[in-house]
Amino acid sequence: MNSAETIRHSGEVIGVEATTVYVKMSVGSACGSCRARMVCGAAEVAEKVVEVKTSEAHTFHVGDKVEVALQSRSMGVKSVVAAYVIPLFVLCGVLFGAVSAGVSEGLSALLSLCGVALYYSVLYLLRSKIGKEIKFIITK
Secondary structure, three states, rough: OHHOOOEEEEEEEEEEOOEEEEEEEOOHHHHHHOOOOOOOOHHOOOOEEEEOOOOOOHHOOOOOEEEEEEEEEHHHHHHHHEEEEHHHHHHHHHHHHHHHOOOOHHHHHHHHHHHHHHHHHHHHHHHHHHHHHHEEEEEE
């Protein structure tokens, strides 16, 4: 896998379970060169803990320095679309639809925010399915 195709972050192992490695990353320094840094929530967080499912979890120990990467760049793009682009369309769609239907502007704004909240609620309920699609790779 070409390093230009993946988003990589260095981190430290803070926990190990049977098939899961927990990695704490300081993502701010790695985000400086990333093209998606303006829309990615990781750029705003100083430290982030990532759960990496791997059959090789037994080879990692607390304190190990590791590198975590998305399996493919397209997964990062899908994540950004699901987290930011679709909610924007939901917000605008409900807002313009409600105003066009003759609903007052204040109520239209409230309905559009409720639409976004509903979208994020559904996304939250589907988190286990989404988590299966977004795969991380861990290397020492």
